[in-house]
Amino acid sequence: MNFQTLELQVKNGIGVVTLNRPDKLNAINHQMREELWEAVQKAEVDPEISVLIFSANGRAFSAGGDLSFFEADWEDTSQFRREISFFTRTFDLLETMEKPVIAAINGICTGAGLQLTLSCDLRIASAKAEFAFLEKNIGLIPGAGGCSRLVKLVGYGKAKEMILLGEKIPALRAYEMGLINKVVPHEHLEKEVRHTAEALLQKKTQATGLAKRILHSCVNSDFQTGRLMEFLGQSILVKTSEHKEGIRAFREKRKSLSSQEQLNKNQRGEKR
Numbered sequence: 001m002n003f004q005t006l007e008l009q010v011k012n013g014i015g016v017v018t019l020n021r022p023d024k025l026n027a028i029n030h031q032m033r034e035e036l037w038e039a040v041q042k043a044e045v046d047p048e049i050s051v052l053i054f055s056a057n058g059r060a061f062s063a064g065g066d067l068s069f070f071e072a073d074w075e076d077t078s079q080f081r082r083e084i085s086f087f088t089r090t091f092d093l094l095e096t097m098e099k100p101v102i103a104a105i106n107g108i109c110t111g112a113g114l115q116l117t118l119s120c121d122l123r124i125a126s127a128k129a130e131f132a133f134l135e136k137n138i139g140l141i142p143g144a145g146g147c148s149r150l151v152k153l154v155g156y157g158k159a160k161e162m163i164l165l166g167e168k169i170p171a172l173r174a175y176e177m178g179l180i181n182k183v184v185p186h187e188h189l190e191k192e193v194r195h196t197a198e199a200l201l202q203k204k205t206q207a208t209g210l211a212k213r214i215l216h217s218c219v220n221s222d223f224q225t226g227r228l229m230e231f232l233g234q235s236i237l238v239k240t241s242e243h244k245e246g247i248r249a250f251r252e253k254r255k256s257l258s259s260q261e262q263l264n265k266n267q268r269g270e271k272r
Helices: 030-045 067-071 077-096 111-118 146-154 156-165 171-177 186-201 205-219 223-237 241-251 259-267
Strands: 006-011 014-019 051-056 060-062 101-105 108-110 122-126 130-132 182-184
Touching: 006 030, 014 030, 014 186, 030 077, 051 060, 051 186, 060 101, 060 111, 077 111, 077 205, 101 111, 101 186, 108 111, 111 130, 111 146, 122 171, 122 186, 130 171, 146 156, 171 182, 182 186, 205 241
Parallel strands: 014 051, 051 101, 060 108, 101 122, 108 130, 122 182
Antiparallel strands: 006 014
16 A cells, blocks of 8 residues: 555564654644555454554654644534544554554654554553643544543543643653553663564464453443453354464473464474
8 A cells, every 4th residue: 555644564463554744743634544544454454464553753643633624614514524434433443453553652642643542452652752632722622532532541530631631741640640551761662662562473363352352342341241251252262273272382381382373384284
C-alpha cells in the first residue's frame, strides 16, 4: 500500500505503523483517518504481522484531529458521523484484533492521538511525553471512544479530571494514573518498544489473541459472562498445536518454540 500520511514496515513478524505528518505534529486529517483504517485492516489479516506497533515521526506522537476537520461547515451531521466512523472502526478493530498492539509514545499525545493509544494493548511512553484531552477548549468532548475507554482504564474520578479540566499530564503522572504501562528515557523508547514486541513474538499467538478478546469481553460484561468466556476460550486453546508444544517443552525441560518457530519447523517437514 502507498500511504501519504503513514509509513508501514514489516520485518520479522513485527509491523510498524508510523504517523508521518511531523510538520503538523501528526494531527490526524481526513487522509490519515482513511489510511489508518486501511493499515489496521491490512495488519489484522497479514500473516507476516504477529505484533503491531504504532509510532510517530517528529517531536509529537499526535496533536489530535486536524482543526480543519472541525472548521468545516457541517450542515449535514450524518456526514460528520460518517467521517468519525473512520476513527471508531479503526480503534474498535485495534482493540479486538487477535494480535497485540503497542503504542510507542514519543511526545505530545492529545485528542484523537490519545484515543488511538487507548485502543492499543500496551502504551510505552518517553519521559518527554504529555497527555491530554483538550476537546473542551473548542466546545467538544472526546468522541471516538475517549470517554468510554478512559473511564475503564483510569477510573471514573481520574477520567473526569482529564476531560473536564483539559490539562496536560506528564508521562510520570500518566503512569501513576494507570494511563500508560511504562515510562522510559526518551532515547531508550525505540529499544524498549522493540524489546517488548520481541517478547510478545515468543508467546503463543492463539493464546495471546484469545486472552485479548476475552479480557475485552470481561471489561464489558458481568462476572458470570466473563467466566463463561474464560471457559470457552480455554476449551478452544486446549486443542491447539501451540498448547501441545508447550506441554512437550515443559516435559522435556526445554524452551517452548514460539508460534513462528513452530510454523517454520512444520514447513521444513521436521518432527520432534
